[in-house]
Amino acid sequence: xxxxxxxxxxxxxxxxxxxxxxxxxxxxxxxxxxxxxxxxxxxxxxxxxxxxxxxxxxxxxxxxxxxxxxxxxxxxxxxxxxxxxxxxxxxxxxxxxxxxxxxxxxxxxxxxxxxxxxxxxxxxxxxxxxxxxxxxxxxxxxxxxxxxxxxxxxxxxxxxxxxxxxxxxxxxxxxxxxxxxxxxxxxxxxxxxxxxxxxxxxxxxxxxxxxxxxxxxxxxxxxxxxxxxxxxxxxxxxxxxxxxxxxxxxxxxxxxxxxxxxxxxxxxxxxxxxxxxxxxxxxxxxxxx
Amino acid sequence: xxxxxxxxxxxxxxxxxxxxxxxxxxxxxxxxxxxxxxxxxxxxxxxxxxxxxxxxxxxxxxxxxxxxxxxxxxxxxxxxxxxxxxxxxxxxxxxxxxxxxxxxxxxxxxxxxxxxxxxxxxxxxxxxxxxxxxxxxxxxxxxxxxxxxxxxxxxxxxxxxxxxxxxxxxxxxxxxxxxxxxxxxxxxxxxxxxxxxxxxxxxxxxxxxxxxxxxxxxxxxxxxxxxxxxxxxxxxxxxxxxxxxxxxxxxxxxxxxxxxxxxxx
Ligand SMILES: Nc1ncnc2c1ncn2[C@@H]1O[C@H](COP(=O)(O)OP(=O)(O)OP(=O)(O)O)[C@@H](O)[C@H]1O
Ligand SMILES: [Mg+2]
Numbered sequence: 408x409x410x411x412x413x414x415x416x417x418x419x420x421x422x423x424x425x426x427x428x429x430x431x432x433x434x435x436x437x438x439x440x441x442x443x444x445x446x447x448x449x450x451x452x453x454x455x456x457x458x459x460x461x462x463x464x465x466x467x468x469x470x471x472x473x474x475x476x477x478x479x480x481x482x483x484x485x486x487x488x489x490x491x492x493x494x495x496x497x498x499x500x501x502x503x504x505x506x507x508x509x510x511x512x513x514x515x516x517x518x519x520x521x522x523x524x525x526x527x528x529x530x531x532x533x534x535x536x537x538x539x540x541x542x543x544x545x546x547x548x549x550x551x552x553x554x555x556x557x558x559x560x561x562x563x564x565x566x567x568x569x570x571x572x573x574x575x576x577x578x579x580x581x582x583x584x585x586x587x588x589x590x591x592x593x594x595x596x597x598x599x600x601x602x603x604x605x606x607x608x609x610x611x612x613x614x615x616x617x618x619x620x621x622x623x624x625x626x627x628x629x630x631x632x633x634x635x636x637x638x639x640x641x642x643x644x645x646x647x648x649x650x651x652x653x654x655x656x657x658x659x660x661x662x663x664x665x666x667x668x669x670x671x672x673x674x675x676x677x678x679x680x681x682x683x684x685x686x687x688x689x690x691x692x693x694x695x696x
Numbered sequence: 697x698x699x700x701x702x703x704x705x706x707x708x709x710x711x712x713x714x715x716x717x718x719x720x721x722x723x724x725x726x727x728x729x730x731x732x733x734x735x736x737x738x739x740x741x742x743x744x745x746x747x748x749x750x751x752x753x754x755x756x757x758x759x760x761x762x763x764x765x766x767x768x769x770x771x772x773x774x775x776x777x778x779x780x781x782x783x784x785x786x787x788x789x790x791x792x793x794x795x796x797x798x799x800x801x802x803x804x805x806x807x808x809x810x811x812x813x814x815x816x817x818x819x820x821x822x823x824x825x826x827x828x829x830x831x832x833x834x835x836x837x838x839x840x841x842x843x844x845x846x847x848x849x850x851x852x853x854x855x856x857x858x859x860x861x862x863x864x865x866x867x868x869x870x871x872x873x874x875x876x877x878x879x880x881x882x883x884x885x886x887x888x889x890x891x892x893x894x895x896x897x898x899x900x901x902x903x904x905x906x907x908x909x910x911x912x913x914x915x916x917x918x919x920x921x922x923x924x925x926x927x928x929x930x931x932x933x934x935x936x937x938x939x940x941x942x943x944x945x946x947x948x949x950x951x952x953x954x955x956x957x958x959x960x961x
Contacts, residue, residue: 423761424707463876488882496880503870504877506902516899520882551906565881 408474408493408572408605410437410460415469416480417455429455430629433469437573442599442606444616447626448651453577453609454499456626460575460607461494462487492521495571497579501562505550510536510561513550517569528568535564538598540590556587563591567598573605574598581611592619617641617655617677625650642675657682705765706828712941713755713826718835720942724949725823731949732812734956741811743959747952748815755826762821769817773810780806829861834936851927859915867908874903 415433420426430452437443437460445453458464459471468480473490495517498504507513514535515528523531533543539560545553550561563579576595580588596619599606610616616623616637623640625633627650633640641647644654644662654662658675661682665671670689676682708714713721735741752759780802787801824832837854844850875885878899885896 422764424758458876461880463879488884491880491882496877498873498877498880501877503903503907504874504881504899506899506906517881569881 409439409472410474410494410573410605411435411472412456412459412466413470413472415456415459415466415471417459417464418467419455421467428629430626433626433629433631435624435631435634437605437607439572439605440603441622442596442620443608443622443624444620445607445609445624445626446611446613446616446652449611451626452629453626455629457496457575457577457607457609460573461491461496463496488521492569493571494573494575495566495569496575497563497566497577499577499581500559501566501579502555502558504565505558505562508549509547510550510553511546513561514565514568517565521569531568531570532564535567536561538567538594539564540594556583559583560591571604573607576606576608578609578611580615595619613641613653613655617657625652637677638675641677705825707757707761707825709756709826711754711756711826713751713822715939715941716826716945717936717938717942718827718831719839719936720938720946721823721827722832722835722839724945725819727949727953728819729816731953731956732815734953734960735812736808737959737961739959740956741808743952743955744815745811747948748818751822752818755822757822757825762818762825766817766821770814773814773817776813777806777810780809829858830934833858833861834932834934838936851930855927863911866911867904870904870907871900874900 412433412435415430416428417430418426418428433452433456435443435456445456447453455464459466460473462471462473462476462478462484465471465478465482465484466480470480471478473494476486476490478484505513507516511529511532514532515523515525518528518531519525532546536543536546541557541560541564545557545561550558553561559579559582566574574595579595580591583591592615595606595608598604599619606619608615608620620637623633623635623637624631625640625647632650633646641654641658644658647654655677657677657679661672661676664686670693672685672689676685732744735744752762781798782796782802784802784805785797785799787799787804789797790800790803791798827835833854836857837850840848840850840853878896879885881899883896883899885893885900887893888896
């Protein structure tokens with residue numbers, strides 16, 4: 408399902424003295440099957456953009472197209488439930504949305520709301536639980552008796568069980584331990600590949616953006632300031648630093664290396680393996696000549 | 697969703713009313729609530745009206761914002777009016793249509809009572825709109841200080857109040873966030889049959905309770921860790937200061953009281 412934002416503007420608390428412009432003239436195309444990362448300084452409007460992707464917020468100006476559904480600024484819209492079924496959102500700290508008596512009931516809550524039968528929903532719950540790396544023995548437990556990391560995974564499972572076509576992730580790994588982070592991110596990536604999901608990830612981790620994304624969008628003060636592939640984005644590191652952002656460790660290492668050794672590689676490498684083979688290449692060539 | 701709420705909200709502005717001492721504002725509100733019951737004819741109601749709008753003008757609170765926030769309450773005012781119209785059966789009969797009978801006294805009472813209601817709401821909103829929660833509690837604590845003699849826990853009450861006021865915006869944000877998360881999971885808060893809508897509140901309330909309890913516990917621990925041990929010997933960073941404007945406002949209200957007393961029938 409394609410999603411496109413065209414010149415979207417959003418004001419919080421419009422028509423009050425507290426009115427604040429959160430995003431302005433944001434245009435983003437999200438074709439089916441893409442993995443897109445949105446990065447930007449805190450308060451730059453990333454979460455606000457995400458909430459437009461399943462019509463939780465409706466633009467003050469501009470147009471949001473979600474599949475065939477068109478949402479125009481300043482209009483009342485109905486039948487948003489259909490849209491929401493196809494776009495699953497994992498919010499920042501999703502564990503705050505847990506409320507049921509048991510983990511199972513919480514996971515099937517979303518699917519049931521969207522008219523999935525109970526048997527089917529329970530089947531999905533087991534699959535989703537496995538995907539997030541939890542065992543079935545947890546199904547009958549209360550979600551409030553779990554550890555923070557487990558709660559996070561259960562909440563994510565609740566979104567996965569809705570089987571959306573588009574997965575929207577707002578810093579899904581914030582506050583997890585490094586191993587948990589990698590597990591969860593790898594899981595999302597596998598899912599993205601297996602089911603041909605469109606994935607939109609908001610993250611503060613440049614490593615994640617570099618590793619998984621097909622496209623990166625940079626936001627600054629409510630505007631999109633740059634779009635491109637990870638290679639394009641990270642090959643201009645000074646610009647990024649000016650925007651208060653960082654570059655992946657590998658890139659930083661490559662830049663240092665080039666500076667210290669007085670050499671220049673052909674392009675920016677985003678993984679350690681790529682970089683090391685490029686460096687060995689260069690060095691062996693240097694030895695030969 | 698909760699963006700239009702104006703109760704308990706502070707609108708910063710540079711006005712005489714904003715700069716007043718919270719003690720005088722609290723005293724004025726208290727007195728106002730009492731003297732509004734003195735009004736019982738056109739002249740006295742007009743006086744109260746002029747006074748209320750004068751204060752509103754001084755406060756520089758945008759009227760459009762006030763109107764937007766008070767709209768739901770205006771319905772309540774209207775409802776009071778209708779109730780009085782239909783159910784007061786005194787004075788001359790003005791209008792009759794089938795079982796509906798409207799009497800002169802009904803019209804009079806209806807208009808007066810809904811006006812009284814309206815002015816009360818305006819003035820009390822004005823207090824919260826122009827005074828920060830901290831100021832209100834500081835003011836209350838000082839005003840109620842004498843009650844300490846009769847073992848009334850003034851400090852604890854003020855602390856409780858300031859904590860709850862402080863957390864209203866947090867709670868609203870949290871509500872908004874959880875609401876959105878549940879809407880994304882297919883809950884419909886705003887449409888559907890009544891029974892379904894009541895049920896939809898559960899996925900909202902439980903997470904809110906859980907996080908509120910957690911927050912309360914964390915706050916208690918944080919306060920203890922920073923050495924809080926009650927109000928005994930505690931000094932204040934913000935000193936209240938009584939200005940000439942405060943005396944003037946009190947004087948104005950006393951004048952209004954006297955006028956009301958003389959002009960009421
Ligand atoms: N509910 C709200 N009411 C008013 N203003 C808001 C609200 N939510 C966000 N804003 C404002 O909108 C702007 C964008 O916020 P947003 O949450 O989209 O930023 P973000 O990029 O997601 O930041 P972070 O990385 O910290 O999550 C900020 O200036 C913020 O203060
Ligand atoms: Mg955010």
